[in-house]
Amino acid sequence: MSDYQKLVEKARSAAALAQNTEELSGARTDFLGKKSVLSEAKKQLGLLPEGERAAAGRDLNEIRKLIEETFTDRETAIQDEIWGLQFEAERLDISERLESLRRGHLHLITQARDHLEDVFVGMGFTVAEGPEVETAWYNFEALNIPDWHPARGNFDTIFVDLGDPEEVMLRSHTSPVQVRTMEKHEPPIYIVAPGRTFRTDSADATHLPAFNQIEGLVVDNGITMGDLAGTIDSFVQAFFGSEVKSRLRPSYFPFTEPSAEFDISRPDGSWLELGGCGMVHPNVLLNCGIDPEEWQGFAFGFGIDRLVAMRYGLDDIRELVINDARFLRQF
Amino acid sequence: MKVLLSWLKEFAPDIDGDPISLGERLSQLGLAVEEMSILGEGLGGVVVGRILDLRPHPDAERIQLVDVDLGDGSATQICCGAFNMAVGDCVPVATVGSVLPDGMEISQRKLRGQVSNGMCCSPAELGLGEDHDGIMILPMGDNTPTAGMPITEALGMQRDILWDLEINANRPDAMSVAGVARDLAASLGIPFTYPDYDFRENGVLSSSLATVEIADPTLCGRFVVRVASGVTMGESPSWIQNRLLNLGMRPINNVVDISNYVMLELGQPNHTYDLAKVPEGHLSIRRASEGEVITTLDGEERILVSTDGVIANLQGKGIGIAGVMGGFSTEISETTKDVLIEVAWWDPPSISRTVKRLNLMSEASMRFRRGADYGDNLERSLTRIANLLSDGGAEITSGMVEDTGDLPSREAIKVRIDKINGLLGTDLPAKNMKSYLGSIGFAASVKKGDLAVTIPTWRWDTETETDIAEEVARIFGYENINRTVPRGTSPGSLSQYQKNRRRVREILVGFGCDETMPMPFLAPGDLRSAGLPEEAISLTNPLVHEESLLRTSLLPGQLKVISYNQSHRVNDLRLFEIGHIFLPSLDDAILPDEREHLSVALVNAHVSEVVDLLYALGSELAFPNLQLIPEAPAGMHPARSSEVTVAGKICGYIGEIDPRVLQSYEVDGRVAWLELNLGKVLSGPLGRRSYRGISKYPSSDVDLAFDVPSSVRSATIIECIRKAGSDLLLNVRLFDSYSGESIEEGRRSLAYRLRFQATDRTLTDDEVAVMRASCIDLVEEKTDARLRV
Numbered sequence A: 001m002s003d004y005q006k007l008v009e010k011a012r013s014a015a016a017l018a019q020n021t022e023e024l025s026g027a028r029t030d031f032l033g034k035k036s037v038l039s040e041a042k043k044q045l046g047l048l049p050e051g052e053r054a055a056a057g058r059d060l061n062e063i064r065k066l067i068e069e070t071f072t073d074r075e076t077a078i079q080d081e082i083w084g085l086q087f088e089a090e091r092l093d094i095s096e097r098l099e100s101l102r103r104g105h106l107h108l109i110t111q112a113r114d115h116l117e118d119v120f121v122g123m124g125f126t127v128a129e130g131p132e133v134e135t136a137w138y139n140f141e142a143l144n145i146p147d148w149h150p151a152r153g154n155f156d157t158i159f160v161d162l163g164d165p166e167e168v169m170l171r172s173h174t175s176p177v178q179v180r181t182m183e184k185h186e187p188p189i190y191i192v193a194p195g196r197t198f199r200t201d202s203a204d205a206t207h208l209p210a211f212n213q214i215e216g217l218v219v220d221n222g223i224t225m226g227d228l229a230g231t232i233d234s235f236v237q238a239f240f241g242s243e244v245k246s247r248l249r250p251s252y253f254p255f256t257e258p259s260a261e262f263d264i265s266r267p268d269g270s271w272l273e274l275g276g277c278g279m280v281h282p283n284v285l286l287n288c289g290i291d292p293e294e295w296q297g298f299a300f301g302f303g304i305d306r307l308v309a310m311r312y313g314l315d316d317i318r319e320l321v322i323n324d325a326r327f328l329r330q331f
Numbered sequence B: 001m002k003v004l005l006s007w008l009k010e011f012a013p014d015i016d017g018d019p020i021s022l023g024e025r026l027s028q029l030g031l032a033v034e035e036m037s038i039l040g041e042g043l044g045g046v047v048v049g050r051i052l053d054l055r056p057h058p059d060a061e062r063i064q065l066v067d068v069d070l071g072d073g074s075a076t077q078i079c080c081g082a083f084n085m086a087v088g089d090c091v092p093v094a095t096v097g098s099v100l101p102d103g104m105e106i107s108q109r110k111l112r113g114q115v116s117n118g119m120c121c122s123p124a125e126l127g128l129g130e131d132h133d134g135i136m137i138l139p140m141g142d143n144t145p146t147a148g149m150p151i152t153e154a155l156g157m158q159r160d161i162l163w164d165l166e167i168n169a170n171r172p173d174a175m176s177v178a179g180v181a182r183d184l185a186a187s188l189g190i191p192f193t194y195p196d197y198d199f200r201e202n203g204v205l206s207s208s209l210a211t212v213e214i215a216d217p218t219l220c221g222r223f224v225v226r227v228a229s230g231v232t233m234g235e236s237p238s239w240i241q242n243r244l245l246n247l248g249m250r251p252i253n254n255v256v257d258i259s260n261y262v263m264l265e266l267g268q269p270n271h272t273y274d275l276a277k278v279p280e281g282h283l284s285i286r287r288a289s290e291g292e293v294i295t296t297l298d299g300e301e302r303i304l305v306s307t308d309g310v311i312a313n314l315q316g317k318g319i320g321i322a323g324v325m326g327g328f329s330t331e332i333s334e335t336t337k338d339v340l341i342e343v344a345w346w347d348p349p350s351i352s353r354t355v356k357r358l359n360l361m362s363e364a365s366m367r368f369r370r371g372a373d374y375g376d377n378l379e380r381s382l383t384r385i386a387n388l389l390s391d392g393g394a395e396i397t398s399g400m401v402e403d404t405g406d407l408p409s410r411e412a413i414k415v416r417i418d419k420i421n422g423l424l425g426t427d428l429p430a431k432n433m434k435s436y437l438g439s440i441g442f443a444a445s446v447k448k449g450d451l452a453v454t455i456p457t458w459r460w461d462t463e464t465e466t467d468i469a470e471e472v473a474r475i476f477g478y479e480n481i482n483r484t485v486p487r488g489t490s491p492g493s494l495s496q497y498q499k500n501r502r503r504v505r506e507i508l509v510g511f512g513c514d515e516t517m518p519m520p521f522l523a524p525g526d527l528r529s530a531g532l533p534e535e536a537i538s539l540t541n542p543l544v545h546e547e548s549l550l551r552t553s554l555l556p557g558q559l560k561v562i563s564y565n566q567s568h569r570v571n572d573l574r575l576f577e578i579g580h581i582f583l584p585s586l587d588d589a590i591l592p593d594e595r596e597h598l599s600v601a602l603v604n605a606h607v608s609e610v611v612d613l614l615y616a617l618g619s620e621l622a623f624p625n626l627q628l629i630p631e632a633p634a635g636m637h638p639a640r641s642s643e644v645t646v647a648g649k650i651c652g653y654i655g656e657i658d659p660r661v662l663q664s665y666e667v668d669g670r671v672a673w674l675e676l677n678l679g680k681v682l683s684g685p686l687g688r689r690s691y692r693g694i695s696k697y698p699s700s701d702v703d704l705a706f707d708v709p710s711s712v713r714s715a716t717i718i719e720c721i722r723k724a725g726s727d728l729l730l731n732v733r734l735f736d737s738y739s740g741e742s743i744e745e746g747r748r749s750l751a752y753r754l755r756f757q758a759t760d761r762t763l764t765d766d767e768v769a770v771m772r773a774s775c776i777d778l779v780e781e782k783t784d785a786r787l788r789v
Helices: A003-017 A022-032 A038-049 A050-089 A108-122 A150-154 A178-185 A225-240 A282-287 A304-312 B019-028 B177-188 B238-246 B254-266 B348-360 B365-368 B377-391 B415-425 B430-439 B465-476 B495-512 B555-567 B607-620 B661-663 B678-683 B712-727 B765-782
Strands: A131-135 A169-172 A189-198 A208-219 A246-253 A256-265 A271-280 A296-303 B001-004 B032-039 B044-056 B060-069 B075-080 B088-093 B110-113 B114-117 B160-166 B201-205 B211-214 B220-229 B270-274 B282-287 B292-296 B300-302 B311-313 B318-321 B341-347 B396-400 B401-404 B414-415 B442-445 B450-455 B574-583 B592-601 B627-629 B636-646 B651-659 B671-676 B702-707 B730-739 B747-756
Touching: A022 A050, A038 A050, A038 B177, A108 A189, A108 A304, A131 B651, A150 B341, A150 B348, A150 B365, A178 A189, A178 A208, A178 A282, A178 B075, A178 B730, A189 B075, A189 B450, A208 A225, A208 A304, A225 A246, A225 A256, A225 A271, A225 A296, A225 B415, A246 B019, A246 B377, A256 A296, A271 A282, A282 B555, B001 B177, B001 B238, B019 B032, B019 B160, B019 B177, B032 B678, B060 B465, B075 B114, B088 B450, B114 B292, B177 B430, B201 B220, B211 B220, B211 B442, B220 B238, B220 B377, B238 B254, B238 B671, B254 B292, B270 B311, B282 B341, B282 B465, B282 B651, B282 B712, B292 B318, B311 B348, B341 B348, B341 B377, B348 B365, B377 B661, B377 B671, B414 B415, B414 B465, B415 B430, B415 B465, B430 B450, B430 B465, B450 B607, B450 B747, B495 B574, B495 B607, B495 B678, B555 B574, B555 B592, B592 B678, B607 B651, B607 B671, B636 B671, B651 B661, B651 B678, B702 B712, B712 B730, B712 B765, B747 B765
Parallel strands: B201 B396, B211 B282
Antiparallel strands: A131 A169, A189 A208, A208 A296, A246 A256, A256 A271, A271 A296, B001 B160, B032 B160, B044 B060, B044 B088, B060 B075, B110 B114, B220 B341, B220 B396, B220 B401, B270 B341, B282 B311, B292 B300, B311 B318, B414 B450, B442 B450, B574 B592, B592 B671, B627 B636, B636 B651, B651 B671, B702 B747, B730 B747
């Protein structure tokens, strides 16, 4: 072993012995400082014969590099040790959740309503709204339901003590928004109208006196019943999934003619009734100042609460108005 | 409306197919099947039991002991909860081991110590109608039951299909077996015919026994009568009783049963009078006089108004309410010998108004108000009644007596082929439309490319081209219409208001608030308990007293939600709601002043949290000039609340809810509250957020602590600092509020951090010192706050 090799070995053991940065720094000065063996040897280089000088210089540099690396490595090791101690001292069990932060939750009806709105907006509809207290004109008469009409009884209307008897009521469906929209806007009209509706249904597992519907209305040139069926179909696939089918069945509503119920298919092949629809009755168009010879339209509507109950397996729809926080936070 | 397959086949014998696909076909016609049952099955263990003895149960008042003979002549004991039978009656008995149609298994049981070997059955338990009220007493007529006979044999029951159909208001014709058969036959492409109803006229002219007169032709279109004499009152044959039971009607006696039977079969309501109680057999039709009183069949006195219709006798006295309910005075009884049979067509709106006003819905009025058949069906129904009564031994007079009033127009309407196809999105040729319409009784002829369509008399509701379009579509099949999707010219979108409302919800959810949606009804007293003005709009017909007012604020509803949750041990509540409130109408408006409000309730949170939340909303949505005005709103803690103004207008209130209000709603702790007129704020002009350059130069911070009397608001101090700090003041915020040691009673120390920065240079220490001094000066000049040194 040459003297140089011995020097490297000595430096290595000195570095290893150093327990902290101060000690290491002292050892470093001993081996690499101005008064170190290496520095002295460098000063002596000029005394060597010229032919050996270059080789000796190279050797010295190499040795110096090796020793520097030794100290740098040890420096890193000492720092890591210090960090390691600090980390250990700071150890925390982050599974000790204090649950001080909690996100809030949108009501299920809002979630469903937003989803429905988004699907229809994607299909080129805008969203219309109207008041929850309505006059007989908007809730019935403009919709081709005169005061003697048997269908009025089916709406189980909640009336309000304003105006003449049975003149003002909580709207029993979202259809008044159709009338308000057509009175205000010229066709083409492509709207959906979600909102709260009311009937004299005592609250039980499947009924509420205050519930939610969404209504759609299209009035444009040459709108057909095929357009209605196709629109329902597109909506059903976008909302429920591409495997779900829809069908129309003849029905009756005073404000549409022809009228239909629309069903969606269930996985077992049976059909589930979802809502009502039809071609806007010419009398309704006339009542809203639209010429039925120039324009045709369709309308459809269905309940949001029942949709929500179906989707989440809600067996008691009253949960939607009780507002138990344990319920609200599930979704 | 319920229909039996066997009954339908009397009109369309070729009906064939399995019950499921026939039901599907009915649904596709718009006669939706609500329920289907197979009759005559599941009754294997049910036999006729003859009652030998009835004894009280020794230990139970509501049960009696019944001994029945089940065919072996011996007495089998059964415990029974019904008391409507007598010794000698024959009743259906489900024997031990049998399983009833509803799945109930019959086993030997002990009831209060007494053995029961089977069960006596009600009609409903056998799947015959809905009658649960008592045990079925078997008719002793033509098919006298004997003990032990299978019940299916005793009742003449055959396997049959019963469909319960939902009939729409525009289909009065489908409220009859014949009407359903007509539709089904058309859809199946098979013939539909009325059977011949035979009977022999006795040669006595009906007109010699009865006369009729329509005094008000707007009320009654046709009024037709004939007479059956020598009627023997009694039970009707069991096949009639069974069909009535199956369709949900209770058998009464032969005359009433036949009347009901024909109404169900042909859809024509009819009325029978005891001829002896109708002087000279004369009936006249008029409107009621105001306040006229008639005692109806059910024994109730009905007070009429001038729009109601009345059937009057020779003396002009009202003896029945037209189309709604017959009168008590001429009712068929056990002693009736001669029966006057009436069929009529009434003006639907007139009947409808009376039904609604008197709240008197009957099988008859339901058909009349929807528009019954005003054509041959009237005579057909009279003939059918005569046929069934004469089968029972009655003599039928010759001819009918009739008067007529105003009838709907029978003129053919013009129907454009193009219009129908244009409405349906089809390309049907005229001849197909003609044949679809013909199959359901609409006579159509092609004229110059259009159809002339005569609407059948049983479709009163049908009158326009679009109505005809529906009939074409129904028979063509809705499912056969090609589906297309229309595209509007403009893209769909939410309005700015709707987008902003969603943004509000997102922000609140981000703040950990859960959205509630209580119903908008209040109980009387709710508003007073909440410390709010009591004026509210009331409902005319509330379901319950507790839900009889419309809310004028979101506060009471949310307090109930909080109280409900606290009573279920959920206390960490942060809630919000967006919903409508209803204030009394403005000026001469009919409708209420309806507004969309937002509320936020933070339970047991510091009131500053809800204020921070308001400012977060304000900054996100750029509410212009959001301010808190120190004015205690109703229902709020008088010393911890403010009104909220946006753009200088009051838009809501914020603070802690008055603890007395919380007490009356049984809410624990404190509740920080915000209620905003969201409609007003979001539809008013909102500010714009625009870019403000970020300075490259260093900023300097200055901390100032003031000694502030409680009468001075922090907002005022900040306002002074902002004013004095001018453009160089980047921001100022309160970082400490302290009262206690070293601060006088009634004062507090408020510490602010001011950050100064220029956009074009580094501020010198001197400049900052000048700014600092002017901020202090202005605060001390404008308020009673003093810099703490």
